[in-house]
Amino acid sequence: MANIPLRCPSCEAAMHVTELQCPSCDTRVQGHFSVTPILHLPVSQLAFVEVFLKCRGNIREVERELGVSYPTVRARLDEVVQSLGYAPSKSDESTAGLDAIRQFENGELSFEETLEKLRKG
Template sequence: MKKMVLGRCPICSSKLKVVRLQCDHCKTGIDGSFELDKFSYLTEEQKEFVEIFVKNRGNIKEIEKDLGISYPTVRRNLDQVIEALGYSVKPTEEEVNKKDILEKLSLGELTSEEALKQLKGES
């Protein structure tokens, strides 16, 4: 069984560093403090998701089939991977519009009927 480098401490979940490298052929060892790449810090589930995502060239329908999950779950998993890699996830224009409509509804600026029409795109 192939052993993988751990990216996070199993006790406190802090990022780990590699401190020794060794050649299997000549046994040369190098001691130091080496940073791992961003992908090393992903969870096993996130790594599996990235692999399936790449295999399917980002085709959401194929990812849904391979993983047996819904579109919103694919999007949520992708957002989690993006954030774990250190990038911010920006909501889509549609998500922002829905949030605005719901906020106006909660403030009483829209009736439930008006909000429903806007959410359905009926303006």
Template sequence: MAIEIVPEWMVNLDDEDVSFIKKFILASGSLKEIANQYGVTYPTVRLRLDKLIQKIQISEDTANEPYIALIKRLALNEKIDFETAKILINEYKKTKKEVK
């Protein structure tokens, strides 16, 4: 029986994200090739990659600031808009400063 250990940066990725990463690697990092495989434009693939990068960066922030990471994750998943996310994060940071 094999024990699967998922790296921390992969915890918040869904199956589609992992599939994208696999295709990206198999295409030797060619965004043009990935665009052809998905039948979309290069800018669409670039945007998808940028969102994936942000998800990975957020997972690295989680240990230090889980609340901020949650807000960023909600914005990335389009559950809240980016302006609302910025407001929530700024207010949270203000209250943390006041507590210290």
């Protein structure tokens, strides 16, 4: 079954769902139905959300599943959150030190770079 086209192929305007059909008895219901904002995410973000949920939000498991670093998982999660219309978390600043330490552990930052990030906080 094909995915719901959420954008008009002609003008790129948002599409509206106006009919639902039961595949078992062919009953049809017409009207104007809302679609959850998560369905408006790009395919790549939807795939990330699926992996994130499959891993029950465990970022370490998401890292392993996608083969990416902790900061990359956090960045992708932040992109999804922002795409859904939510502001970045205030706790992002308090986790900057943890991110720097994980980057150091993964060999992505030198000792000096890690110290600098920790000082900036």
